[in-house]
Amino acid sequence: MYEVKRAIVMAAGLGKRLHPVTLQIPKPLVEVNGVRMIDTIIRSLRKNNITEIYVVAGYLQEKFACLEEEYPGLKIICNPYYDTCNNISSLYVAREYLKDVIILDGDQVIYNSDILSPHFECSGYNCVWTEKHTREWLLSVKEGVVCSCSRSGGEKGWQLFSVSRWTAEDGRKLKHFLEVEFEEKQNRQIYWDDVAMFCHPDDFKLGIRPMNASDIIEVDNLSELIALDASYEKYAEEN
Numbered sequence: 001m002y003e004v005k006r007a008i009v010m011a012a013g014l015g016k017r018l019h020p021v022t023l024q025i026p027k028p029l030v031e032v033n034g035v036r037m038i039d040t041i042i043r044s045l046r047k048n049n050i051t052e053i054y055v056v057a058g059y060l061q062e063k064f065a066c067l068e069e070e071y072p073g074l075k076i077i078c079n080p081y082y083d084t085c086n087n088i089s090s091l092y093v094a095r096e097y098l099k100d101v102i103i104l105d106g107d108q109v110i111y112n113s114d115i116l117s118p119h120f121e122c123s124g125y126n127c128v129w130t131e132k133h134t135r136e137w138l139l140s141v142k143e144g145v146v147c148s149c150s151r152s153g154g155e156k157g158w159q160l161f162s163v164s165r166w167t168a169e170d171g172r173k174l175k176h177f178l179e180v181e182f183e184e185k186q187n188r189q190i191y192w193d194d195v196a197m198f199c200h201p202d203d204f205k206l207g208i209r210p211m212n213a214s215d216i217i218e219v220d221n222l223s224e225l226i227a228l229d230a231s232y233e234k235y236a237e238e239n
Contacts, residue, residue, distance in 0.1 A: 002167050004102045004118035005052065007045050010162075010192075011038060011106030012058030012082040012090045017221040020235055026060045027219075028106030032229050037219065038106045042071055044113035045102075054097055055106065056090040058082025081188070091174075091192035092182045098171035105162035105218070109228065112215035115163065123170040124207035126216075127158035134159050137193075139208060146206040149197050158208050160193075161216060165209070170196075173203055 015027030022030065028038035038055070045053060051073035057064040058079040067074050081089035091103070102116065110116065115126055124146065127139060138157040140148040149160070166174060177200045181187040187199075196204045219225050226232045 002120050002122075002165075003100060004048075004050055004120070004165055005100040006097055006102075007050050007053045008091070008094045008097060008101055008103045009038065009041060009053065009055045009106045010087055010090045010104065011064065012056050012061075012079040013087065013107070014059045014083065015107070018219070018225060019222075021222065021225065021232060024060075026057070026063055029063055030107075030219075030225070032109050032219070032225070037109050038067070040110040041104055041106060041108060041116075042067070042074065044110040044116045046071070047113045048116050048118050050102065050116070050118055054094055056094050058090070085188040086190055088178065088182055088188060088190050088192045088195065092178050095175045095178050098166060098175045098178075099168045100166075101171055102163065102165050104164075107219050108162060109217045109219065110215070111217070112212070115209075115211045115215045120165045120209065122207040123166045123204065124164065124209060126161045126163035126211050127208040128161065128211055128213045129157075130159045130213075131156055136160065141208055144207050146208065158210075161211075162218065163209075163216070164193075170204060173200075177203070 011028040015022035018027050029036050053074045054077050055064055056077045056079050059082055061078050064076050068076060077094050079090045079093045133155040135153040137160040138150045138154045139146050139160055141158055174196060177195050181195055181199060
């Protein structure tokens, strides 16, 4: 059994699909029913005694400064590549902390803090089983090990969520391959998840951590935000 010692929260994106809400505020700092999305993540981490937290900021990064005051143990890492590269750049700038780590996107709402438990048996992603068709990344699993991933989605599989845990050994490998892709190959328009899932799949043996669809909500666009918080309907009317 392994134990998470630290967390990396990815929060550097432009949040364009949430315009006009995100014209003045970064997406993770958008409130859902009065609570900022990133607060649901940080509070859930802290409930699990994970207090060494690194938030990777980029777009409107100055807006995140308040978090260091609000949450002891939290540190902001600035991503200078946020507006020219995909999110591989965010994990690249935080690569020194890839050891016994949980990695999360900052634009999620956590409803069940238990899904961020620090105890885990192998590196891998939190997933939800889906019978219905989804456009999200879908994993095929055999005997507890991920054997393939579909970028285009599908049905009857494990939908991948942006919550993953990495052992010290796998974190070391992930750091190395991040450097290979970002520095040597200049492969900067990919997701960081591509590194282990598609670029170097034979070097990792990933598992899954089942959870329920109600445990977490990823907010991808304005319509999904409105579905959670009707106060944002005014922005849809403006468009």
